Amino acid sequence: MGRLHLRYDMMAVLTIGIRLAAVLTGFLVLPLLVGQLEHKAMAHMQARLGPMEAGRFHGWAQLVADGVKFVQKEHVLPDRADRAMFSLAPALALLPYLVILVVIPLGPSLLGVDLDAGLLFVLAAMGVSVLGAVMAGWASGNKYAQLGGMRSAAQLMAYELPLVLVAGSVAMAAGTLSLPGIVAAWSLWWLGWQGIGAVVFFTAGLAELHRPPFDMPVADSEIIMGPYTEYTGLRFAFFLLAEYAGIVVLCALTATLFLGGWRGPYEQQLGWLWMLLKTFALSFVVIWMRATYPRLRADQLQQLAWKVLVPLALIQTGRDRRGEGGGVRCGYLGPAWCTGC
Amino acid sequence: MTGLDVAVLGFGLLMLAAAVAVVTTKQLVHAALWLVVSFAALAACYLLLTAEIVAWVQVLIYVGAIVVLLLFGIMLTRSPTGPSSDVDTRNRWPARTVALAVGALLASTAIGPFWSTYLPLSASSAGSAKVLGTALFRFWVLPFELLSLLLLAALVAAVVLTRAKTGRSDRPVLARSSSGRGPAIGAGRR
Numbered sequence: 001m002g003r004l005h006l007r008y009d010m011m012a013v014l015t016i017g018i019r020l021a022a023v024l025t026g027f028l029v030l031p032l033l034v035g036q037l038e039h040k041a042m043a044h045m046q047a048r049l050g051p052m053e054a055g056r057f058h059g060w061a062q063l064v065a066d067g068v069k070f071v072q073k074e075h076v077l078p079d080r081a082d083r084a085m086f087s088l089a090p091a092l093a094l095l096p097y098l099v100i101l102v103v104i105p106l107g108p109s110l111l112g113v114d115l116d117a118g119l120l121f122v123l124a125a126m127g128v129s130v131l132g133a134v135m136a137g138w139a140s141g142n143k144y145a146q147l148g149g150m151r152s153a154a155q156l157m158a159y160e161l162p163l164v165l166v167a168g169s170v171a172m173a174a175g176t177l178s179l180p181g182i183v184a185a186w187s188l189w190w191l192g193w194q195g196i197g198a199v200v201f202f203t204a205g206l207a208e209l210h211r212p213p214f215d216m217p218v219a220d221s222e223i224i225m226g227p228y229t230e231y232t233g234l235r236f237a238f239f240l241l242a243e244y245a246g247i248v249v250l251c252a253l254t255a256t257l258f259l260g261g262w263r264g265p266y267e268q269q270l271g272w273l274w275m276l277l278k279t280f281a282l283s284f285v286v287i288w289m290r291a292t293y294p295r296l297r298a299d300q301l302q303q304l305a306w307k308v309l310v311p312l313a314l315i316q317t318g319r320d321r322r323g324e325g326g327g328v329r330c331g332y333l334g335p336a337w338c339t340g341c
Numbered sequence: 342m343t344g345l346d347v348a349v350l351g352f353g354l355l356m357l358a359a360a361v362a363v364v365t366t367k368q369l370v371h372a373a374l375w376l377v378v379s380f381a382a383l384a385a386c387y388l389l390l391t392a393e394i395v396a397w398v399q400v401l402i403y404v405g406a407i408v409v410l411l412l413f414g415i416m417l418t419r420s421p422t423g424p425s426s427d428v429d430t431r432n433r434w435p436a437r438t439v440a441l442a443v444g445a446l447l448a449s450t451a452i453g454p455f456w457s458t459y460l461p462l463s464a465s466s467a468g469s470a471k472v473l474g475t476a477l478f479r480f481w482v483l484p485f486e487l488l489s490l491l492l493l494a495a496l497v498a499a500v501v502l503t504r505a506k507t508g509r510s511d512r513p514v515l516a517r518s519s520s521g522r523g524p525a526i527g528a529g530r531r
Binding site for chain 1: 374394416
């Protein structure tokens with residue numbers, strides 16, 4: 001009996017180990033794929049070719065070469081920097097995204113862990129990651145870095161609210177906070193019902209990641225990369241990796257919450273493929289936005305958050321009405337016509 | 342004493358140590374970051390006691406929003422890195438006394454009624470979203486709504502305070518604050 005238990009535990013540990021290894025692999029590979037996609041897609045949108053040399057075939061190894069270059073570079077620690085915080089900040093920016101990937105479901109049973117409150121966990125971790133940028137901005141002892149840190153703090157304060165509100169709307173619609181549970185409850189007409197929420201979530205998420213057009217905290221042409229001004233070598237690479245991991249996480253989350261994650265034809269066999277396709281389609285939109293829209297000013301950023309996104313998020317949340325049957329009904333059709341929900 | 346007890350105790354001590362560091366460090370930004378450690382240790386305690394949802398909300402609200410707001414405030418009013426000379430007060434002993442008294446009061450109100458209350462952790466779903474939501478919105482609705490009133494009052498008070506100050510002089514409030522060192526950025530240009 002005891003031996004059986006032991007074998008059971010060994011199996012459990014092995015399963016968890018395999019799952020975590022898979023998540024780590026995804027964490028290391030997916031951001032690079034998005035990065036390469038950005039290189040090539042943006043280049044073609046601007047009538048360039050992008051990287052063509054590294055790896056011989058259309059520059060596929062460009063990011064690997066970049067990584068090797070970053071490793072060789074010297075670590076520079078500014079005189080006025082706060083030593084401990086300066087070295088800790090890149091880790092604080094990067095690790096939350098790794099932790100988030102553990103709970104995002106790739107298929108009905110293809111996920112690291114199914115948390116009861118997975119949605120809250122994900123939102124909490126995303127907030128922690130921004131703390132890394134704020135810390136970096138402060139610890140560098142550089143006024144551009146400090147400006148960038150302040151801007152990212154102000155931006156986080158403004159965009160966290162609509163993000164959490166529309167995430168709450170989805171949770172109410174699904175009746176659960178667990179991410180696989182939300183995907184299981186998803187159906188096609190949510191695209192219309194939760195459509196506003198999807199746009200608000202994606203936009204606010206972009207702002208939290210400091211992606212263009214919300215890249216005022218890192219604006220390279222005015223405050224030279226903001227919080228990352230003083231960073232070199234591997235630490236800078238960590239921040240870059242955090243940005244692309246953030247894109248993967250945001251797109252995967254939007255796909256999970258609003259686009260039905262693994263749902264699609266033959267979802268039992270091909271669920272992971274749908275999830276990846278949706279994630280990469282959204283990543284392409286992120287890149288497209290960068291190539292299309294000019295950077296928003298500070299006041300425009302705040303106005304967009306407080307005058308557009310927050311009201312929209314409130315409208316979205318207000319449309320989730322609870323019907324007599326206990327399920328949440330869509331406010332569009334009203335209780336009289338709503339039979340399918 | 343089980344492994345769980347040891348873990349809860351360990352995180353509790355970490356939380357306490359971080360809290361002491363918050364009030365003893367000479368650098369304001371470090372104080373804010375020690376606060377992060379303290380909040381995170383508290384969240385870990387919640388998690389070990391199966392209050393999963395409270396733990397994540399703790400991280401989301403306190404680490405993700407409150408501390409970022411604090412850091413924003415500090416960065417807006419203080420110069421970059423280095424210790425601040427004006428964080429020590431002469432009222433150190435009265436402050437200690439008051440802090441200890443408040444701590445003792447809170448501890449006694451928390452310990453007193455729940456001294457002999459036990460919750461089996463092994464088979465418990467007491468911290469799950471469903472159970473917590475039911476308890477909060479079915480049995481504790483009134484305190485919950487009163488709390489929102491309290492927050493509204495604080496919000497209104499903040500608006501009144503800022504308006505009253507700009508009403509008397511035309512200078513922005515920021516330019517007058519701080520002890521001669523002034524805000525690092527933008528102050529010289531005013």
